[in-house]
Amino acid sequence: MKRKFLSPPVLLLLPAMIIIAAVVLVPLLLSLYTSFTPFKLTRPDTLYRWIGVRNYMRLFEDYYFWAAFLRTFVVLTIALNVEMLLGLGLAVLVNKAVSGQRALRTIMMFPMMFSPILVGFQFKFMFNDTVGLVNNALQSMGMERVIPWLVDEHLALFSILTAEIWSSTSVFAILILAGLMAIPRDPLEAARVDGCTPWQTFRHITLPYLMPFMFIAMTIRSLDIARAYDIVQIMTAGGPARRTELLWTMISRSGYVDANMGLANAMAYISILLSIFFTFYFFRKLMAARRYMGGAQ
Numbered sequence: 001m002k003r004k005f006l007s008p009p010v011l012l013l014l015p016a017m018i019i020i021a022a023v024v025l026v027p028l029l030l031s032l033y034t035s036f037t038p039f040k041l042t043r044p045d046t047l048y049r050w051i052g053v054r055n056y057m058r059l060f061e062d063y064y065f066w067a068a069f070l071r072t073f074v075v076l077t078i079a080l081n082v083e084m085l086l087g088l089g090l091a092v093l094v095n096k097a098v099s100g101q102r103a104l105r106t107i108m109m110f111p112m113m114f115s116p117i118l119v120g121f122q123f124k125f126m127f128n129d130t131v132g133l134v135n136n137a138l139q140s141m142g143m144e145r146v147i148p149w150l151v152d153e154h155l156a157l158f159s160i161l162t163a164e165i166w167s168s169t170s171v172f173a174i175l176i177l178a179g180l181m182a183i184p185r186d187p188l189e190a191a192r193v194d195g196c197t198p199w200q201t202f203r204h205i206t207l208p209y210l211m212p213f214m215f216i217a218m219t220i221r222s223l224d225i226a227r228a229y230d231i232v233q234i235m236t237a238g239g240p241a242r243r244t245e246l247l248w249t250m251i252s253r254s255g256y257v258d259a260n261m262g263l264a265n266a267m268a269y270i271s272i273l274l275s276i277f278f279t280f281y282f283f284r285k286l287m288a289a290r291r292y293m294g295g296a297q
Contacts, residue, residue, distance in 0.1 A: 031265045039262035041255075046262070055266035064242060065267065068250045069274070075157070075246065076225040076278070079164050080218055086165070087172025087217070088210075094173070095180045105177065112170045120234025123163035124150065127235075153243035156236050160244060163231050168224065172217045179213035180206070208289070215286035222278035226271065247271045 006014070035055055039047045059065045094104045114122075126133045127149035135146055149155045183206060191201045229248040232238065238245035238253065245253075247267065255264030 034262050035265040035269055037262045041259040041261055055263050068245045068247050072246045079225055082165050083169045083172050086169045088176055090173040091176035108170050108173050111167045116230035119163055119167045120231040124235045127159045150236055151240055156244045160232055160235055175213045175217045176210055179210040183209045211289040212286055215282050219279055219282040223275055226275040
């Protein structure tokens with residue numbers, strides 16, 4: 001009898017499948033298991049105690065967790081909308097440039113090239129109370145009072161949002177610019193012949209063509225902001241008094257500072273649900289925009 005071997009495609013994919021299982025699948029299943037245990041890094045024996053959904057029930061009663069959850073949602077909503085509007089404006093301006101468009105596109109990509117840690121240090125220095133660039137500029141214009149940007153709870157969140165928006169607006173700008181360059185000329189020429197104003201042309205022709213590109217950018221950025229950690233940790237470390245703490249800074253503190261890894265993993269899986277929700281929402285919007293464009297064509 002002939003021995004049955006794995007097919008050549010399976011054999012070729014087997015090393016990649018083993019690596020993915022070792023690097024992604026096994027840690028994912030282990031973290032899911034530990035979210036149902038009271039596992040502490042300082043007490044390895046707690047890994048084998050099963051407590052069911054007690055960690056999740058504890059989180060539902062935790063004020064600080066829901067405050068961080070709501071704060072993450074607010075930051076995500078504000079950042080996405082501001083980045084989309086600024087990116088749209090930048091893309092339109094660059095697209096209308098007669099000369100030097102390649103140089104402008106390169107300059108527009110610069111913020112994306114900086115790591116979030118470096119951006120956090122940059123803006124932490126800029127918003128510093130005493131030697132910061134922002135306070136020094138305001139004082140040179142006549143303001144005598146020192147503004148505590150990173151100490152006041154509202155101003156600290158504003159500072160984090162400023163850093164986040166500065167570093168990632170170019171994602172929207174580049175994708176929207178790609179959409180502007182891909183728009184067919186015929187509908188624009190037809191609108192011009194029919195006497196449409198520039199606003200009417202933009203509202204009814206250009207913007208619908210750009211919506212798929214905007215939703216792609218929103219999907220990418222929603223995943224980034226939902227797991228935001230680096231900039232917040234560098235600039236405020238969740239302070240003052242945990243008033244700028246987002247989900248992933250709280251997860252990090254619970255897991256690695258308080259050593260409560262079981263509770264931290266439960267938080268992480270709730271955060272993943274938030275990410276899945278936004279991804280699914282923007283994916284549906286993207287599909288609707290593509291169907292609209294298909295019908296329009």
